[in-house]
Amino acid sequence: MSELRWNPLSGEWLATATVRQDRTFLPPKDFCPLCPTAPGGFPTEIPASDYDIVVFENRFPSLSPNPPEPAIAGDDFYAVGRSFGQCEVVVYTPNHNLSLAQEPVEQIYKLVQVWTDRFRDLSAYEFIKHVFIFENKGEAIGVTLNHPHGQIYAYPFIPPKVERQLEQARKHSSETGRNLFDDIIAAEKKDGRRIVAENDSFIAYIPFFARYPYETHVTAKHNAPDMSGFSKDEQANLAEILKQILTAFDRLFDVSFPYIMALQQAPADGANYEFYRFHIEFYPPMRTATKLKYLAGSESGAGMFINDTLPEEKAAELRTHVEPVIWQK
């Protein structure tokens, strides 16, 4: 059963997807559905003995191009809709044991190209209004498969978080004539203490307004509402700064650092979003080597985050683990 239900209290859609209750949960390595299918071995989702990067439709989707009829009838007050959309799985590598941080920068560069291709392709569907690329990494986040992979949700509407950012960016642009992200970058550079890494195309920082101790944003320095217009140089520079940040994360506590990685892009509804800017937001749940940040009363009940740390101090800490990336350019 799967459908969209309207929440009149928050003014937001949510999706039910009961099929997801049956999805594979932390299988042993020999039965990983994202590994290549070995000759004579367990048939995985990927019927090939080797691959570079693979994308396939999620077996347990929340949204699909041909969704079932809703399990319940809606009305004008409690609206119900079919859960049109698309859910894809992006398998980063055939190697079960390597995280994205451990992959060579060349593999991340390949992934950037695949992300761009998926964004372009999914944006072309008439019923898709927003393409959201993300990764849940680590059991602390709640992953059900440990093989390095990300996901793509293509929504039939603009999701609320993006809608809010668009409103803020649009308002800032109309009031000042400037791009909100240019002003955020200018403020971060003026202070300097929260910047973690930078190259010609991107800047990484723990923002002034960080909600998590190591919440890191990677923002395009030039105007790009989404990644579809990135040059090869910019794609390579994005791969390079991601390699730096992901490696620094792992070095912080000498663990494979859990995080949510969210690629924030303009909607795919054909409107003009020049006032918006491609950026990546990382939400790592670790606040120390042994403690996690939980979304408790204030965060979950009131929507107000309380950060137990100072972004200036956490950025300085993270920055000490950032090293240049050496690769053939």
Add this chain to the structure above:
Amino acid sequence: MQDNETGHETSVGEMRKNRETMADGRRYIIYYTFENTAETTTETKPSDLNLKTEERENV
């Protein structure tokens, strides 16, 4: 955005993709490979979905 599309000479070659139907007969799978060739990307065209513009790449 920057105009330099070829200035970043990496060891990663051109991206190619091959779209197939999965064993369940209903889902698609796309294999991405990167080789040092100049061949263009290829992909099976969809048949049942409308695209917003003809200029956009087929899915």
